[in-house]
Amino acid sequence: MERIPTYLKMTLPALRVRLGLTQEEAAKRLGITRATLVNWEKDPSKVSYKYMKKMSELYCIPIDYIFFDNNIAFSDKARDEFKIAN
Numbered sequence: 001m002e003r004i005p006t007y008l009k010m011t012l013p014a015l016r017v018r019l020g021l022t023q024e025e026a027a028k029r030l031g032i033t034r035a036t037l038v039n040w041e042k043d044p045s046k047v048s049y050k051y052m053k054k055m056s057e058l059y060c061i062p063i064d065y066i067f068f069d070n071n072i073a074f075s076d077k078a079r080d081e082f083k084i085a086n
Helices: 012-018 023-030 034-042 049-059 074-081
Strands: none
Touching: 012 034, 012 049, 023 034, 023 049
């Protein structure tokens, strides 16, 4: 599987701003608190796969193009979260 270069990925704050959403509005649509969103925007490596999917849908962009962490591919996180064997 080919990895998307980091420079093509968008950050969570950039995606939210692109849609014209405040942190409060985005958090409400994601079903989380504003504080949680603030934390995830500062450290996106903490986002669970469930919310990666929700963000992908909310921001209308494939998960691969969202910057969650440059050390972990979302597929690795999904495999770990759902205990999928290699």
